[in-house]
Amino acid sequence: MKYIQRAGLILPFWLLSACYFLIPFVRGPMQPPSLLIDIDNAIPFIWWMIIPYYFYYIALFLPLLINEQSKLQTYTSIAMQLLLISYAVFIIWPITCEVVMDNVKPNPFMFLYDAVEFSWLKQNALPSVHVAISGFTGLVLADEKPDLKWMFWLGIVLVFLSTFFAKQHFIADGIAGLILSFAGYQLWKKSF
Template structure:
């Protein structure tokens, strides 16, 4: 079914996907802000101390890029309107995050890496490319949560929704286990993603609430 839609409207799909390059523009702003700029805040909690460093979570942390790209491509193929809603939601989430990073810079404490295995090297690569700033809220969490919400609201098989949710959850957990973010960063990312989703889909959300909890007018 997807292949048929691609064959019929490949030009339109490519045109839609070109707009996703705007994510790269906001990523440039992220990189500019991802440096020490004076006073930074630590949002570490007791729970963060209880979460052990786990190098294997670098895998879901990295396939965040594949997951977001796959979901955007899916909607670009099957539903242009939802594609642009998701893309705009991601851009707004990144924009809000960058504004917060500028006025409220935070940092995380990273562990000393030991070992020469591939997982440790991948974590070291991430640490080298991404300074320990721009943490609250987590863009990894915002984008993953938004992608999962849109997929879960799609009329597809439950198995696909479950797989998407598991991927999103593993990505969110990875931000904690490889010590890229604190718990507050994750919670803020989840809250921001749901607020953005509601802002772009409030009528749909309210209709579903009314269907699930209909008001008894005549008693």
């Protein structure tokens, strides 16, 4: 299958991914439980962890590596389900992650932080879509490209760690994203 055909199959997922930015206009943020704040205040800020946080944006295009049409269609369907589950939680419980983001200190990669932090988007933390989609994509591609599985597994771990070490999410958001990614992967495995 040609890359343009693969892109056409993935396009609905990409469009739904972009809808994330509409949610703050549907529902305003609410304060997170103090337990989440206390836990994350104990986690150190590691400024360079913003680099693996950006792996998510690469992961959005990695499904282009899936050659078989039925597998790519299944991937797209499950990835969209993961997004819809996340969006439903964001609308029902739109906790703000501003208190975590306030822990970002000036550093050499501030331009990377500035590119992903918007004044109007300080909510929709749980589950982390970064972790859910990167994790699901990495697990699927580890199956599809077994010679590269360690690279995909490492990517999953780094994205997970980056969400809370780069102070973009609460650790609970990353854990919830991992759970969602594993659930999506189980659906994937049952399909083939």
